[in-house]
Amino acid sequence: MMKRFLTLLVALMLAGPVLAQGGPLRLTITDGVIEPITFAVPSFEAESPAAQQAASDISRLVVQDLAGTGLFREVPATAFISQVSSFVQPVAFADWRAINAQALVVGAVNVSGDRLTVKFRLYDVFSGQELGQGLQFAGTTAGWRRMGHKVADAVYSRITGEGGYFDSRVVFVSESGPKDNRQKRLAIMDFDGANVQFLTDSSSIVLAPRFSPNGDRVLYTSFESGFPRINVLNVANVGRQQLQTAPGEMAFSPRFSRDGRQVIYSLSNGGNTDIYRTDLATGQHIRLTSAPSIETAPSLSPDGSQIVFESDRSGNQQLYIMSANGGEARRISFGEGRYGTPVWSPRGDLVAFTKQNAGRFHIGVMRIDGSEERLLTSSFLDEGPTWSPNGRVIMFSRETQGAGGTSSMYSVDISGRNLKAVPLQGGASDPSWGPLQP
């Protein structure tokens, strides 16, 4: 079985470049290897002296975001023939064709007080056309990174035809200290590891946070009372309160419903763990599973009608899908080893999971009928995938082996390419990727 997946992966890797040559500037993201689109971002024009730093920083961030996807390759400024000194001047397409830049992004930044505006245009160099229209974003100088991410999202989206994921945040568990006395705090960061803010202190263990669909709240498991309990935290004011779950000895593994009004979670009583749902407004509880086995790690389909979860009812951890109202479940994982932490993709077509087999851990994806299983990573301990808002990238935790083992977060494309660590100070685990910000 394992061998077949590997063969499949190799076949995909050999499939060769997919690039529409000569046609309009368009990149179709497939599971195969993609020849990156080459792009140039001349430093954005500063419309006032006060905007100089921001103009330079924002254009660098746009480059970093786009190049970081592995789908785009920067043509460095040292290769430029023509300089773009003004946002409005006509583009000398021949100069950009000559250095083989397929896409050109020009922009301008204005700063007035603490107010910052960014405008940009995207050009398809080889057809000599503007792709989409000029667009302007406004924000604060302190929030300059968000403006850069928004430009990059727009460029990504116009070229791929898919939503971006740069102007998004990730809630996670920040870790410090040795393995047998690890200190854990809830923290939030931009998707690229910038702007880390702590949401809790490390006085008690916190685990597995999950964003609400619009990113305003976070659910997580807390050991404040010595017993696992679910807290709801308001991101804006960091106020938190305990979720009134159905009566039970332990409550954990919480996730919001797609409308943010209900919480599905695991409740343990007398050694048995089942999945429940609680309505936040009415406090009404519904039990969704009632097997004597462990049922946990629920994840709702994008339309909210189904739940994928893990259960060891067959003897070890496997993935199952049932109606969001409970009832009969069908098993979808049949490969070797154990499968846990299923997470339904935002597009609805895939489930990401953690697979444990032959002493290794993998992050993988499969279709919702269990077919086309693909393992994206392999290590001593990978776990807990979370999807980028556009369903193209998965972030997860990776723990290293041994007494000095530490945890970091990584991201990988669903093609298995572009594996990289999220740059952070200190340990980190349990990422939950929030939505694109408005």
Add this chain to the structure above:
Amino acid sequence: MTLFKKAAVLALVLATGACTNPDRFGGGAGGADGGMSAGMAGSASDPTSPLFFNQTIGDRVLFAVDTSTITPEGRTILDGQAQWLLTNADYRAVIEGHADEQGTREYNLALGQRRANAVREYLVSRGVPVGRLQVTSFGKERPIAVCSEESCYAQNRRAVTVLSFSAVTS
């Protein structure tokens, strides 16, 4: 970094060295920090002391990979725990279930609960009133031995009976 390594090594020595209970009185690895303070521990030779419970009887039982079945060795220890709890009726206990790192976080929480509950059920079957026993689970969050080998995993797959002194009301 050096300091960190030293701490890890020290913890390892403590954990593998004496089969004592570094997470009980050290205040470090216990997690729930039980309810037991060092001052209440008494002497290990005094059969009514918590220290006797922790060290002479044994406060923990170990489990095989991904199971919650009480082993024959575990039964002997739990028979002793039950006897002690029946004799020393002013103590309650929280049974903490734990798992090794070879599993996903949330599953391991549930697995730890299953282990703690297996201990509770055994103690209750030996006559300990259920109202004196609570269960919780730390999953893989509080390993006592930190190496990534079976020798450490075996110690981490445990359920620890943590005593607390309180006049029992029912």
